[in-house]
Amino acid sequence: MTVRVALVTGASSGIGYATALAFARAGYHVIATARRVERLAQLEAAVQALPAPHGDMLTLACDVQNADDVQNAVTQALARFGGLHVLVANAGVGQRGALVDAAWGDIETLLRTNIDGVLHSVRAAAPAMRAGGGGHIIIISSVVYNMVTPYTAAYAASKAFVSSIAAALRLELAADHIAVSDVLVGRTTSEFNQRRLGHSGYSERAARLPRMSAEYVAERLVRASSGRGGRFALRFFDRLIVLGNLLLPGLIGRLAMRQYK
Ligand SMILES: NC(=O)c1ccc[n+]([C@@H]2O[C@H](COP(=O)([O-])OP(=O)(O)OC[C@H]3O[C@@H](n4cnc5c(N)ncnc54)[C@H](OP(=O)(O)O)[C@@H]3O)[C@@H](O)[C@H]2O)c1
Numbered sequence: 001m002t003v004r005v006a007l008v009t010g011a012s013s014g015i016g017y018a019t020a021l022a023f024a025r026a027g028y029h030v031i032a033t034a035r036r037v038e039r040l041a042q043l044e045a046a047v048q049a050l051p052a053p054h055g056d057m058l059t060l061a062c063d064v065q066n067a068d069d070v071q072n073a074v075t076q077a078l079a080r081f082g083g084l085h086v087l088v089a090n091a092g093v094g095q096r097g098a099l100v101d102a103a104w105g106d107i108e109t110l111l112r113t114n115i116d117g118v119l120h121s122v123r124a125a126a127p128a129m130r131a132g133g134g135g136h137i138i139i140i141s142s143v144v145y146n147m148v149t150p151y152t153a154a155y156a157a158s159k160a161f162v163s164s165i166a167a168a169l170r171l172e173l174a175a176d177h178i179a180v181s182d183v184l185v186g187r188t189t190s191e192f193n194q195r196r197l198g199h200s201g202y203s204e205r206a207a208r209l210p211r212m213s214a215e216y217v218a219e220r221l222v223r224a225s226s227g228r229g230g231r232f233a234l235r236f237f238d239r240l241i242v243l244g245n246l247l248l249p250g251l252i253g254r255l256a257m258r259q260y261k
Contacts, residue, residue, distance in 0.1 A: 003055060005081040006225070007031045007073060009064050009121055010091030012039035014190025015140065018218035019088055020057070021046055026222050028055045029081040033062035033073050034091065056081070064091045064117030065109075067124070074124040083132045086225045087125040089118045089162075090140040094196035096152050096260060106197035107154050114158035122169065126178060134177030136225045139166045141182040143238045147245045148253030151199070151260035163231065170229060179229030183221065186238035188212045210237060 006023040010016035012034035020032040024047045032043055040059035047057045058080050062069040077084045095102065095110040118139055129135030142159040149156035166182035173180060189211045212235065220234050233239045244252050 002083070003027065003029050003081070004085040005029045005031070005077055005083050006086035006088065007033070007077055007084060007121075007125060008088045008090060009033050009062065009070070009073075009117065011043060011059075012036040014192060015185070015188060015214045015217050016088070016090040017043055018214035019090065019221050021050075022215070022218035022222045023086070023225075024055045024057050025050055026055070027053060028086070030055055030057045031060060031073055031077045031081075032057055033060045033064075033069075035061060035063050037061050064120055065112040067116075067120040070117075070120040071124045074128050078128055084125060084128040085132070085135045086138065087121060087129075087135070088138045088140070088221060088225075089121040091117050091121075092140060092158075094152070094192055095155050095198050096196055097198035098151060099153050102154075102198050109197060110154055110158060114155070115161050118162045119165070122165075126169075126173060126176070129178050130173075130176040134179075136179045136181065136227075136229065137166075137169065137173070138221055138225060139163070139180070139182045141166070141184050141231075143184045143186045143233060143241045143245075144256075145182075145184060146242065147256060148249050149260065150253065150257040152256075166231065179227070181224055181227070181229045182231050183224070184231065184233040184238060184242055185217060186212060186233065186235060186241065188214055188217055190214050 006028045008020040011020040011032035020030050023030045062073050092114045095106050139162050141163045144156040145159040145163045163182045166180050169180040187209050
């Protein structure tokens with residue numbers, strides 16, 4: 001039986017780390033990529049410590065801002081494991097601060113990571129999946145994708161971008177038997193807040209919002225990878241936020257302003 005192969009970007013911490021581990025536990029061969037290779041070595045050790053049977057893992061240094069790095073990850077997946085069935089385009093970074101006052105370097109890094117990074121990942125992975133008869137692309141979006149978000153506007157817009165292209169890709173890639181999911185992830189325990197670019201303050205109100213564990217998100221992504229694709233949130237609370245964004249954008253925007261300012 002063919003072992004399925006998953007490529008996870010941003011696998012050195014948080015959701016990506018847990019997702020790479022969860023795919024290996026589920027028997028997938030996994031290519032786990034990020035820039036912090038010492039963290040990837042820890043991930044590899046965690047896979048080795050899993051009870052058998054589990055999939056193999058190949059870890060690779062990869063900056064998703066660089067199309068050649070991402071293409072190399074796909075090439076290595078094909079060379080080592082003979083195919084590619086799942087992409088989790090997860091690598092991402094936050095940015096906070098007033099749009100007109102924020103450092104341009106922070107906004108540029110955000111856009112190059114969250115937008116270019118997803119485009120590079122999809123454009124490298126889809127041809128390999130097409131050649132292999134199909135696959136599933138999972139794009140990590142956010143509940144803020146349709147939210148009015150003063151002081152974290154560029155981040156929310158980057159998630160709106162990836163959810164928008166996911167909707168188009170679902171149609172473009174259907175004939176190639178490639179399913180596409182964009183997952184509206186809600187607040188999750190990870191290194192995201194510590195590593196966010198720009199203003200680092202964090203409101204009491206935000207700290208009280210319920211969090212998911214990265215492991216919970218990871219299990220749901222593994223399950224979703226054998227589904228039909230689509231746009232979905234992972235818990236009732238996040239579905240309420242997305243609905244609130246649609247029905248009461250002004251109110252949600254004012255609440256977000258208190259949280260992010
Ligand atoms: N945590 C939340 O509450 C939450 C909510 C909604 C959506 N999300 C989304 O979930 C995804 C994962 O975030 P997380 O919460 O797990 O945060 P995290 O712990 O900070 O993980 C972010 C990952 O992205 C990688 N990354 C950042 N820039 C990269 C680059 N240029 N090239 C390659 N990898 C890069 C990091 O690896 P290196 O630095 O080692 O490269 C790290 O592995 C992001 O897309 C984020 O927007 C998170």
